[in-house]
Amino acid sequence: MKAAVKNIPMLPIIVALILLLGASMTFAVMTGPVSIHPAAVWKIVFYHTFGSNMQVDWSSAEGNIVWNLRLPRVIMGTIVGAGLAITGTAIQALVRNSLADPYILGVSSGASVGATLVIVFGVFSFLGHYAIMISAFTGSILSIILVFFLSQVSGKISTIRLLLAGIAVSMILSAITSFIVISSPQEEGVRNALFWMMGSLSGTRWEYLPIPAAAVMVGLLLLWSQYRALNILLMGEEAAVTMGIPIEAYRKFLILVTALITGVLVSFCGAIGFIGLMVPHIVRLLMGSDHKRVLPVSALTGAIIMIWADICAREIISPEEMPIGIVTALCGGPFFLWLLRRSSYSFGGGR
16 A cells, blocks of 8 residues: 555645545635535635626625635635644654654744733733734744754754753743733733644634735745755765765755744644644655655645645534634544554654
């Protein structure tokens, strides 16, 4: 099975995943307290996108639900899933460990501190709707700078120190976040902070999409252009240096790119786990370790999984909504343990 998948040409796999992504997005927009026929969904999308002169045979309520509420949320889910998957792929190559994920560098913990300050105490409230996003992004960048500083030895970054510094900084910032939350003078502030900390795509608007979309697209192109170097990293640092890769500069490049992508995504949607940890692992298991194939397949797979996780978050306790991080953790944890038990896979494709 694995050998068969690895031998399939790249184009059919990408086309199949794009079709599955389109079907998943359509189903996600259809589903909700008000069910909407898929034909109506596409008519509304084409009407707003191309300004078509087609006959309007849907209600204004359906048009508002599809175009203003559900479609931006689904697109954001696609962007976030793809972004977390590619950053997870890069970080796992960087530290040569399939258990690493985008949050191991302390990015999500720093973002959580910034966001909870806004939610609980109204810090930066003069920034309006963008207050949480700007504050969370600032916190994520400051945390990665701290981890970056702590991981250096004589001007060089140590992988072990990078992991340990990320874990330590994450624990400290998580404690600070918890202190901020329990210090809230209002119960509603606590609930909103906890909901955001576990991740959510609710409240997404069209104007929120360009920044994360640009960050993920640029990040994917940068990482994909470096797929040969990522492949060499799997062979170890000595092999990378021997083959002419400036390991220190390249490590800093990967840290910067992954931290910026993750910081942007977390600032918009909160901390959503599992995607960046699990998706690269699944893709490498099926596709092999060539990052020329792994990166685009991971992006599409992460987008699809995120969309279905959001559907579950909306529907399980409908009409209420649960944080999407709960769904990804409940699904991802057991599946990951199952893979560990069933597979002889080792990181880098070796036996």
